[in-house]
Amino acid sequence: MSAAVDDNTYAELQEIAARYPEPRSGLLPMLHLVQSAHGRITPEGIEACADILGISAADVSGVATFYTMYKRRPVGDYHVGVCTNTLCAVMGGDAIFERLKEHLDVGNDETTGDGKITLEHIECNAACDYAPVMMVNWEFMDNMTPQSATQLVDDLRSGAEVHSTRGPRVVTWRQAERVLAGYPDGLVDEGPAAGPASLVGLDLAREKGWTAPDPDKGSGAAPGLETGSTTEQSRTEAVEEADTSRAESETMAEEGQKSD
Numbered sequence: 327m328s329a330a331v332d333d334n335t336y337a338e339l340q341e342i343a344a345r346y347p348e349p350r351s352g353l354l355p356m357l358h359l360v361q362s363a364h365g366r367i368t369p370e371g372i373e374a375c376a377d378i379l380g381i382s383a384a385d386v387s388g389v390a391t392f393y394t395m396y397k398r399r400p401v402g403d404y405h406v407g408v409c410t411n412t413l414c415a416v417m418g419g420d421a422i423f424e425r426l427k428e429h430l431d432v433g434n435d436e437t438t439g440d441g442k443i444t445l446e447h448i449e450c451n452a453a454c455d456y457a458p459v460m461m462v463n464w465e466f467m468d469n470m471t472p473q474s475a476t477q478l479v480d481d482l483r484s485g486a487e488v489h490s491t492r493g494p495r496v497v498t499w500r501q502a503e504r505v506l507a508g509y510p511d512g513l514v515d516e517g518p519a520a521g522p523a524s525l526v527g528l529d530l531a532r533e534k535g536w537t538a539p540d541p542d543k544g545s546g547a548a549p550g551l552e553t554g555s556t557t558e559q560s561r562t563e564a565v566e567e568a569d570t571s572r573a574e575s576e577t578m579a580e581e582g583q584k585s586d
């Protein structure tokens with residue numbers, strides 16, 4: 327049995343919907359607010375969103391079940407994600423995930439008995455320059471190892487203050503969900519932002535004197551992608567050629583089926 331949506335949460339859901347010219351555009355942050363209030367997406371939360379937006383509960387449910395950031399089961403105080411996508415996996419993400427499953431005695435997408443940690447393997451966070459990467463409530467933990475990962479979850483479970491390597495101190499999952507709903511917690515400027523590995527390209531460009539194209543002069547497109555007549559012409563020819571070859575191979579396949 328899940329909780330009803332209280333008056334304050336309902337009013338905030340309405341407030342989020344009112345931010346958008348099309349109220350339905352507010353559904354994603356509204357679902358984050360439901361998670362902040364209920365610790366997961368509840369049937370009552372779905373009904374409230376549908377009611378406010380004038381859409382069906384099935385429409386809301388379709389969105390809530392499509393995106394993996396929306397959870398139908400209660401999440402612990404800290405959602406701990408381990409990137410097991412290609413680069414992180416080969417750099418140690420798989421080993422970290424295995425170690426944490428064993429250390430916490432949980433499987434993927436499960437929560438520890440004390441309700442503190444939900445462990446999940448996650449896809450690329452566009453932080454491959456710090457692989458292997460973990461996230462706690464969507465804050466980055468860079469260059470992790472099985473040892474630092476177990477220390478991290480032990481710290482979280484003990485209530486020690488934990489800081490993201492490129493962001494603020496870690497808050498609870500429900501608090502972080504409220505931020506994702508569009509209610510700032512005042513921590514946005516806390517901690518470092520971009521790290522050295524992400525700035526290598528910028529440093530190199532400065533060293534070489536490279537600058538971005540002036541948007542007021544020309545297309546600003548990368549070399550080879552200009553919209554000049556020669557390039558445009560060759561691109562059109564390439565598309566036509568590709569279409570012709572595809573049509574030819576489809577025709578040949580059809581003729582082959584007929585003769586079978």
Ligand code: FES
Nearest residue numbers: 409414450451453
């Ligand atoms: S593969 Fe892990 S952040 Fe990209």
